[in-house]
Amino acid sequence: MSRLFTVVRRATFARRNYTAGRAVAPSAGSKGWNSWGRTTALAAGVAVPTLYFLTRDTVELDTQRPPQGHSVSVADVVNRRTGAEVWVVIDGEVYDMTKFLDDHPGGKDIIVANRSRDVTPLFKPRHPNDQLFPGNLPAQVKHLGPLAPASSDELEDIKLQISAEQLAEDERVLTERKKMDERGLGVIVNMKDFEKFAEPLLTKVAWAYYASAGDDEITKLANATAYQKVLFRPRVLRRVEQCDASTELMGCPSSLPIFIAPAAMAKLGHPLGEINLTRGAGSTGIIQGISSNASCSMDEMLGEREDGQPLFYQLYVNRDRSKAEELVRKIDAGKFDAIMLTADAPVGGNRERDIRVKGDFEGPAGGVAVKSKDTAGVAQAMFAGVDPNLSWEDVKWLQSLTKIPVMIKGVQCVEDALLAYEAGCDGIVISNHGGRQLDTTRPALDVLLEIRRYAPHLLRPEFRTPTGPTQDSLAEPARLTPKDRADGSGMPRRFEIFIDGGVSRGTDVVKALCLGVNGVGIGRGFLFAQSVGGEEGVEHAVGIFKSEIELAMRLLGANKVGDLRPSMVEVVGEVPRAA
């Protein structure tokens, strides 16, 4: 797909080379899926899906360190299958994991069960590509040297074992990837298509993790239908050929009033994971919110950042405050444009789809996932390190560590929106985590309506007016929007309001903007888009939003984001039934 926008210049190829030119990843695409990894069944009988794919363009992406030390023979590796020392092979290098077993975030079982094997296919989809670089390798892991040249028979001895069930899943995913390849992204007409095409080509673990939500997934469903109760009041004969949907979010230029909501573990869906999101956001000029639990490292994503490309960082606060402070220092050094402090996940939600597939999971290094012996699904491993005692006091703590603007993500009632404002935050993200936390909470849209009703002073003055026709609009019908009333209180300082959850259409975005938000986040939609089409999938998704948002604006009679006002919508009581 051709580049959609020229808002931000593409990075040069050289910028794609990480430190010392080791991890080289030229442009990703949806074409040419190659089966790179295979699956295994652990000796302990735990099935671990390991299949993932590399595009033809990305086979050079590797985690290899330059050869160091003496080479290690396959026989030496195989000899460690019993005894005290536990060795593994990753990308042709041999590592002694003995002293790291108890600290491994995914638990020691997965390492012990695969000792003396080439665990590269297990390792890659779950760890940043620079995890093995000097400085990133945990101190307890000993790098022993490169694997000595060996015959294919010898290598067979250290290959991962694959169960019939896992092989079948590999085959299924591979076939679906090929079919998608043949179809091309042209078959994807709207964001729901991404979800439809992603499901068959994801592993069971990835699909369950991405699609799951709390308990009975009632809030997830409510998010998806909520925007139906906001109806448009279009104006006609308004010269709408020109239409510009660009805006500013937290003072940063954005080609559209949307952003990529921070979501963990993009590599479960595609080998380049969050790198697809950074690249796609950079080439289309939108902003990526990076998860604390991203499966790519912060350095990898910063290495992909275009000159001047704005990035937000989502923060989970580690219960070990020294680690939390270290992370904030990294965010500061990374010159992120805003921090989203996630507040709706002091503990993980009850995501039963995820628990059922019970992927033997290890969280991303550097995140807040901690080792868990009995992992109950991907989600629960992710939250084990998050501080459940986070409080409003901690907002001050965070603000004392950095000058980067802070938003509270996960606000679900007007009282907390008021507290965020009082705490001196720069904004809020109204969100219920895509319905993944407390089930039967209200859709985020209802929280926005509550803020409009009970704390309109948190909105920019021009959005404090009622929806629908007013005396002013009837008195001056030629105006697209009623004249903004001079409002003495104004906005004494910046306080931006974002919303996410269930947004799949440009019309949803435009409705939220009419009601006063600055920008709208999309979580699963971009995860599915990158899973289906890598970087091009992300660009395709942005293209869909761009054409839908501009279409909605034109048909509404608006030429620019600044034209959108509450008078352009009406909120009806009941959600209309789907046809």
Ligand SMILES: Cc1cc2nc3c(=O)[nH]c(=O)nc-3n(C[C@H](O)[C@H](O)[C@H](O)COP(=O)(O)O)c2cc1C
């Ligand atoms: C698979 C997945 C992982 C997520 N991981 C995070 C995360 O690490 N941090 C966070 O604050 N929110 C996370 N979220 C929530 C998103 O930021 C966002 O609030 C939500 O996805 C919006 O709903 P939507 O998926 O319907 O667009 C995650 C959501 C999903 C679907």
